[in-house]
Amino acid sequence: MSNVFQDIKDRVDLRELVRYYGLDVNRGGFACCPFHNERTPSFKVYEDHFHCFGCGAHGDRISSDFGLKLFDREPATPFKPSLKQKNELNMWLFKSIKIINEYIDILEKWEKLYSPRSPVDNVDERYLESLHNKGYAEMFLESLKHGDDDEKRELYYEQRDYVRKIKERLDKLDAVSRKPHFRAV
Numbered sequence: 001m002s003n004v005f006q007d008i009k010d011r012v013d014l015r016e017l018v019r020y021y022g023l024d025v026n027r028g029g030f031a032c033c034p035f036h037n038e039r040t041p042s043f044k045v046y047e048d049h050f051h052c053f054g055c056g057a058h059g060d061r062i063s064s065d066f067g068l069k070l071f072d073r074e075p076a077t078p079f080k081p082s083l084k085q086k087n088e089l090n091m092w093l094f095k096s097i098k099i100i101n102e103y104i105d106i107l108e109k110w111e112k113l114y115s116p117r118s119p120v121d122n123v124d125e126r127y128l129e130s131l132h133n134k135g136y137a138e139m140f141l142e143s144l145k146h147g148d149d150d151e152k153r154e155l156y157y158e159q160r161d162y163v164r165k166i167k168e169r170l171d172k173l174d175a176v177s178r179k180p181h182f183r184a185v
């Protein structure tokens with residue numbers, strides 16, 4: 001049996017295969033998981049693997065895994081989209097919005113405070129940080145606040161590192177800002 005799948009492996013786009021099995025994959029690549037019962041999609045189909053954030057079903061050996069799993073599968077066990085998971089996501093959104101907001105505020109301050117006054121000025125690193133990072137942070141904040149459920153879930157599962165890094169950046173600032181290092185303007 002594995003030979004058959006070996007055969008179609010590499011030739012079949014996983015999203016197409018998944019659609020063939022009747023799963024409705026949305027724009028974000030999420031579908032309702034075929035391995036457990038659910039109403040909101042938490043089954044993410046990537047180009048070369050799939051992962052269910054609800055029940056943990058996972059395949060990273062391309063499409064063959066998906067076919068095998070489906071043929072092998074046990075009757076789906078009822079899955080309650082747990083309140084705990086929803087709460088965790090909401091808590092994370094709430095905290096992340098606060099963190100990114102604060103970071104954007106700081107970047108805006110820096111942009112004004114440290115913009116070069118003359119062409120011979122050394123460009124301040126904080127000014128550069130603002131130039132480089134503000135646009136992305138604003139876009140990220142926008143998705144945190146106004147993204148649809150899929151986008152928010154995706155941020156939560158795949159972009160937590162970004163928020164963690166910004167948090168670390170802010171924490172570092174707290175320590176530094178205790179020292180009176182701000183130059184007089």
Ligand SMILES: [Zn+2]
Nearest residue numbers: 033036052055
């Ligand atoms: Zn699942």
